Amino acid sequence: MTTLSTTAVSVRSLLVILPAPPDAGSPPPGTVIAGLPLVRRIVLAAERAGFERILIHPRACPEPHLLAGTAATRLDADAPVESRARLVLLPANVLPQARWLRALREMPLDPDTLAVDPSLTAVVESAGIDELLRSAGQAAGAQDLIAALSRRLARAAEAGDPAGRFALGAAAGARDAEDWLLRSLIKDTEGFMSRHVERRISLAITRQLVDTRITPNEMTLVSLTIGLLGAPFFLSAEPLQQLVGSLLFLTHSILDGCDGELARLKFQESPTGARLDFWGDNLVHVAVFGCMAVGWTLAAASLWPLCLGALAITGTAASAYLVAHRDGTAATAGPPGRLADAVANRDFIYLVLLLACFGRAHWFLIPVALGTPIFMMLVRWGAGRRRTA
Numbered sequence: 001m002t003t004l005s006t007t008a009v010s011v012r013s014l015l016v017i018l019p020a021p022p023d024a025g026s027p028p029p030g031t032v033i034a035g036l037p038l039v040r041r042i043v044l045a046a047e048r049a050g051f052e053r054i055l056i057h058p059r060a061c062p063e064p065h066l067l068a069g070t071a072a073t074r075l076d077a078d079a080p081v082e083s084r085a086r087l088v089l090l091p092a093n094v095l096p097q098a099r100w101l102r103a104l105r106e107m108p109l110d111p112d113t114l115a116v117d118p119s120l121t122a123v124v125e126s127a128g129i130d131e132l133l134r135s136a137g138q139a140a141g142a143q144d145l146i147a148a149l150s151r152r153l154a155r156a157a158e159a160g161d162p163a164g165r166f167a168l169g170a171a172a173g174a175r176d177a178e179d180w181l182l183r184s185l186i187k188d189t190e191g192f193m194s195r196h197v198e199r200r201i202s203l204a205i206t207r208q209l210v211d212t213r214i215t216p217n218e219m220t221l222v223s224l225t226i227g228l229l230g231a232p233f234f235l236s237a238e239p240l241q242q243l244v245g246s247l248l249f250l251t252h253s254i255l256d257g258c259d260g261e262l263a264r265l266k267f268q269e270s271p272t273g274a275r276l277d278f279w280g281d282n283l284v285h286v287a288v289f290g291c292m293a294v295g296w297t298l299a300a301a302s303l304w305p306l307c308l309g310a311l312a313i314t315g316t317a318a319s320a321y322l323v324a325h326r327d328g329t330a331a332t333a334g335p336p337g338r339l340a341d342a343v344a345n346r347d348f349i350y351l352v353l354l355l356a357c358f359g360r361a362h363w364f365l366i367p368v369a370l371g372t373p374i375f376m377m378l379v380r381w382g383a384g385r386r387r388t389a
Contacts, residue, residue, distance in 0.1 A: 095168060100161065230247075237357060239356060259273070
């Protein structure tokens with residue numbers, strides 16, 4: 001963390017981290033939550049939310065080394081800022097989601113109007129930001145500053161969605177904050193079994209990994225290796241062999257969730273990691289479907305299962321290519337997106353597991369060979385709707 005220069009700069013959005021209210025009972029800024037110190041986690045979320053400047057009140061972070069390598073700067077009471085800007089004031093005991101901070105940065109707000117969240121997070125749009133920064137630098141904490149601003153500015157509605165932040169205090173400690181962060185990683189589009197079985201296991205594993213040096217990419221490689229090790233078990237028609245392969249396939253799916261969870265928790269997302277995860281996942285699917293086809297061919301002493309396997313593999317590879325190149329977006333929006341998510345739902349692994357108990361895991365190639373063309377049509381439909389819009 002460096003000291004802010006006294007040279008005037010032109011910015012559009014600033015976030016100021018203020019000392020927590022004295023009666024909040026919040027933990028120290030260096031308290032580790034899911035692998036990162038509290039104040040560092042706040043700063044990284046603000047960077048991800050797109051704030052052009054992040055300022056730290058000296059008493060909100062008395063240990064500058066906690067912010068080494070971040071964009072945070074020390075709040076200087078004499079530092080001027082030119083032009084109208086959006087100012088967000090955040091107490092140091094409030095743990096935010098990046099999307100919540102982004103919403104505060106972008107929310108409609110009349111000039112010289114103050115919006116305050118029950119956590120004492122405040123948002124103001126003003127041409128006199130330099131004066132407000134001086135007030136922030138001189139304030140004892142968020143509570144005193146908001147009280148002073150409320151006497152000068154009109155009050156607006158509450159700021160942001162309360163679900164996007166977590167206020168630490170006497171009644172809610174670091175463990176509660178960690179629980180909240182982990183729950184926020186569950187996606188709305190997940191299937192029933194994925195949400196209630198796999199995600200519970202992966203989050204428990206991730207909770208143990210966040211305090212280690214294991215990286216998301218390393219978890220991706222572990223997941224990929226386990227998935228590929230499971231594929232050859234489907235060459236056999238024996239139920240026990242197929243069951244082992246199915247369990248390894250399921251383990252791959254569970255650990256495949258850990259890499260993304262680690263990346264989001266520790267702000268280590270990267271395009272390279274996303275590509276490794278995406279293509280690694282599809283490589284496992286291709287290997288499993290290929291071994292299923294070969295195993296079925298050997299058991300049936302016929303070549304027609306190879307044709308079914310070729311359809312499944314071709315459809316999987318083509319679907320992956322379409323998804324990876326659909327206008328750079330991560331998901332198809334609207335009804336096409338929801339249908340595509342349903343077709344690609346990971347709950348299919350439990351059908352493989354059930355069929356494997358009877359030595360019939362290769363039957364799963366039939367819905368795959370039929371389902372992947374449907375998935376491709378839905379992706380193209382969604383892409384066409386976006387171009388039209």
